[in-house]
Amino acid sequence: MRKFELLAVSALTLLAAACSQQGPTDSSAPSAASSSAPAAAAGKTIGLALSTQNNPFFVALKDGAQKEAAVDGYTLTVVDAQDDPAKQISSVEDLIQKKVSVILLNPTDSSALAGAVKEANNAHIPVITLDRSVDGGQVVTHIASDNVAGGDDAAKFLIKALDNKGNVIELQGVPGTSAARDRGEGFDDGIKGSGLKIIAQQPANFDRAQGLSVTENLLQGHPDVQAIFAQNDEMALGAVRALDGAKRANVLVVGFDGTPDGIQAVKDGKIAAIVAQQPQLIGQLGVKSAKSVIDGQTVEAKISVPLKLVTKDNAQ
Structure with missing residues (x-):
């Protein structure tokens, strides 16, 4: 009898372990059949660390990045530093812990964020800088206006x-x-x-x-x-x-x-x-470059986005 009870307990333990490995079911997540949007590419999450969203320029940059990410179903995780270098360092470290595939960085401070870039380098996560460069660490490419x-x-x-x-x-x-x-x-x-x-x-x-x-x-x-x-x-x-x-x-x-x-x-x-400038294009090119890096392709070390002088004569 004792032997039968031990076998029953073992079977229940194994069943519980298998269920716990499956994780909870997210009822809010759309199924592949019910969603018209492209499914997120497995393991291809891109982090976007913005200096602030309290500026129309960086909101436009984010919009360009989100639209490009949606084209192929990539997941774009956006973090906002609110112009606080310490907060942005913490946000980048969080993206590293989440093991995103690439980090797009728009630094609040070019010098202060160098250490965070080095942390990403040590974690073998490629970094691409947008609009503003960093003063240390290795980046795959820098995308900005001249x-x-x-x-x-x-x-x-x-x-x-x-x-x-x-x-x-x-x-x-x-x-x-x-x-x-x-x-x-x-x-x-x-x-x-x-x-x-x-x-x-x-x-x-x-x-x-x-x-x-x-x-x-x-x-x-x-x-x-x-x-x-x-x-x-x-x-x-x-x-x-x-x-x-x-x-x-x-x-x-x-x-x-x-x-x-x-x-x-x-x-x-x-x-x-x-x-x-063209902030939406900067964001778009950032995600395009990230996709290329994820696919193992080589990207240029610096990508310049064209400028245009706008006056009343051509503002329309």
């Missing part, structure tokens, strides 16, 4: 528009980001040797509200100004509000990115010009 050339385009526009004479205020982006560094480098070098003079430079952290407050303060200290170069559209739109409040409609504003609000401001005559 920010140095874009800054130079802004300088050339103002030199011509102001007939090579005037004072300029420069609103800088988030310190430590490659985008702010490169755009500033291109603009500052482009202004050198011209009749224009940069009379003030101050970070407004790619933020519209800060663009407003910083411009208000700078206008008080530097009333003799003919132009403002903002390293992104959000700061440019903030500068426009400050100029409106100060009744300074004669000051030219140049932005950088090409967001819908920015382009509309060009159409309305509020912003003189924008160096326009």
Whole structure:
């Protein structure tokens, strides 16, 4: 009798173990037959670590990535750092723990995220940087606009528009980001040797509200100004509000990115010009490159996305 009971207990134990290995059933997940969307490619999950979603540019970048991922049924896991380097480092580490196939990284800080990239390298997870580069670790490719050339385009526009004479205020982006560094480098070098003079430079952290407050303060200290170069559209739109409040409609504003609000401001005559990027294309190319890496294909070490100078003449 005891022998029969032991055999029965053993059989029940094995059955329970088999059931636990199957895992719980997710009733909310659509079956392959009922879903019209392509099924996620097994083991092919791509992580997208964004610096922030509180900026239309990066929302557009995410949208481009999501649309491209959906084409072949890839899973795209998006994490938002809210412009906090420490939070982004933790998010990247979480993506590493989840063993995603590739990490698309839009760093909050080019230097601070180098360590996280090295962690991904050690875990043999390829990293692709989008819009902003990192200062350490190994990346498969960097996909971005030529920010140095874009800054130079802004300088050339103002030199011509102001007939090579005037004072300029420069609103800088988030310190430590490659985008702010490169755009500033291109603009500052482009202004050198011209009749224009940069009379003030101050970070407004790619933020519209800060663009407003910083411009208000700078206008008080530097009333003799003919132009403002903002390293992104959000700061440019903030500068426009400050100029409106100060009744300074004669000051030219140049932005950088090409967001819908920015382009509309060009159409309305509020912003003189924008160096326009293609954020959706950056996101799309990021996922395309990730797919190539997953498939064992070679990708170029740097992929440049074209820029375009938008003025009222071509904003339509």
